[in-house]
Amino acid sequence: MAEHPAYPVGLRLTGRRTVVLGGGQVAQRRLPALIAAGADILLVSPSATPSVEAMADSGELVWERRRYAEGDLEGAWYALIATSDKAANRTASAEAERGRIWCVRADDADAATALTPATGRSEGVTVAVLTTEVHDRDPRRTAAIRDILVEALGDGTLAVPSVGVRPDEAPRVRPVALVGGGPGDPDLITVRGRRLLAEADVVIADRLGPRDLLAELPPHVEVIDAAKIPYGRYMAQEAINQALIEHARQGKAVVRLKGGDPFVFGRGMEEAQALTAEGLPYTVVPGISSSISVPGAAGIPVTHRGVAHEFTVVSGHMAPEDDRSLVDWAALARLRGTLVILMGVDKIGRIARALVAHGRAPDTPVALIQEGTTAAQRRVDATLATVGETVRTAEVRPPAVIVVGEVVEVGDTAPAAPGTLT
Structure with a gap:
């Protein structure tokens, strides 16, 4: 048998008797895949690793605590022989041969009738x-x-091209991917998000998404600019929703690429609701939120033992005195932990005054991290008493993450610059 290569095949083991002999490390590695395949598993072994025992305790397999006995493979479709008893292995292998049962031998692949692939x-x-x-x-x-x-x-390095439809077929509607691109560094998008980008036909991208990733897209990919520039040009949310719907209905692979996480001040749920209202499926790919990643990239932990046991993320796009604001600034001022403010550069002076007015100390440290995790990242430090003027004199511009609290002064060393090899 060992003179010829194995014939590759996929086995459907759902509900079919599968016998595993031995409860050691080999069984521990192989059992999860058999369980996932829905196999009806009998484990025969006098002992087992703690992980294998846990599988038995949870009802994922039946464990008979004894040595192999001839006849154990009767009725099996598939067998895995992985005991330390070579004589028992040979006897079980012979039983499998007589019963025409595909059998894997952990101790002797050449004597087996089946091989386990990687x-x-x-x-x-x-x-x-x-x-x-x-x-x-x-x-x-x-x-x-x-x-x-x-x-x-x-x-996405090995991208699977989109499969077209025949003229007589209706377009196959695919789930629209609402992808969180992370804080800006293209290396910080999730693996799944990058793969979906590589497979996309249409990408509707925000200004704060990882722009460098767009350069990697094939020429046929349509990129739609959905930038929302503060007090400047922008694509209305209704127009974004409509673009998602129209392209999805055409059977295209659509990716909505957003900065940070789609559901953290990203209107991701509004887009999901618009798709659902039209009967279109969607999938969410969470992203690394700038609220924790940007401070981390600047050497600031949002929590630290003995300093801060909580952190709160808040939108600063509306001033504290604005009647439309849903933020309880008085309650935030009473908290002792870290306050992370997004979209608050132009309002930070009024926010700082509100926090001080409600009890936060004027000398509370503040850090502003502009264009965090990118090559243009810079950090500007201030206090609640000085931050309004500091933003003006230092010409801090969006996007910037603002961190308020004692954690600002915890780090005494700066991390490597974004993109630096260490």
């Missing part, structure tokens, strides 16, 4: 790698190839 998953696709060289079965090599393929599929 497998990985990426968004509904299973990658399985088997070596075709029968005399060079190096599991490290197949695992390395598997890892390269899964990573490439996951981060």
Whole structure:
């Protein structure tokens, strides 16, 4: 059997009897995939690792605490032999051969009737790698190839092109992806977000999204600028919603690329509701919020032992005295933790006065981090008493994250600049 390469095949084991002999490390690695496949699993072993025992305790498999006995494989569709008893392994393998049961031998692949490939998953696709060289079965090599393929599929390096439809077919509606692009550094988008970008037909992008990623898109991808520039040009939210709907109805792969996280001051839910109202599916890809990542990139922890046990994120796009504001500034002033203010550069003077008026100390440290995580990042420090004037004299411009609290003075060393190799 070992003279010819294995024939690759996928087994549907849902509800089908599968027998695993041995409860050690091999079983611990292989059992999760068998459980995920819906197999009806019998484990025969006098002992098991704690993880395998937990699978039995949770009802994911049946465990008989004893050694293998001939006849245990009766009725099985698939068997995994992974005991430390070589004689028992040979006997079980012979039983599998007689019963025409596909059998994996952990101790002797050449004597097995089936081989376990190195497998990985990426968004509904299973990658399985088997070596075709029968005399060079190096599991490290197949695992390395598997890892390269899964990573490439996951981060979009290996993009799956869109599949067109025949003229007589109706467009297949795909879920619109509401993708959080992170705080600005293109390396901080999630793996899934990057992959969906690589597969997109249409990208509707915000100004605060990671712009460098747009340069990586293939020429056929339509990029729609949905920038919302403060007091400047912008695409109305209703127009954005309509663009999402129209392109999705055409069967295109649509990505709504937003800065930070789609649901943190990002109107992501408004877009989701608009899609739902039209009967269109959507998926949400969370992003790293600038409220925690930008302070971190500037060397500021939003919480720190003995300094701050809480942090609050608030929008500063409306002044405290504005009747439309939903923020309880008086309550925020009474808190002892960290206050992170987004979209508040032009209102920070009035915000600081409101916080002081309601009890926050005037000398409370404040840090403003402009264009955080990008090559243009800069940090400006002040206090509540001086921040209004500091913003003016230092010419701080949006986008900037404002951090109020003692944590501003915790860090005594600056992190590496964004994009620096360490």
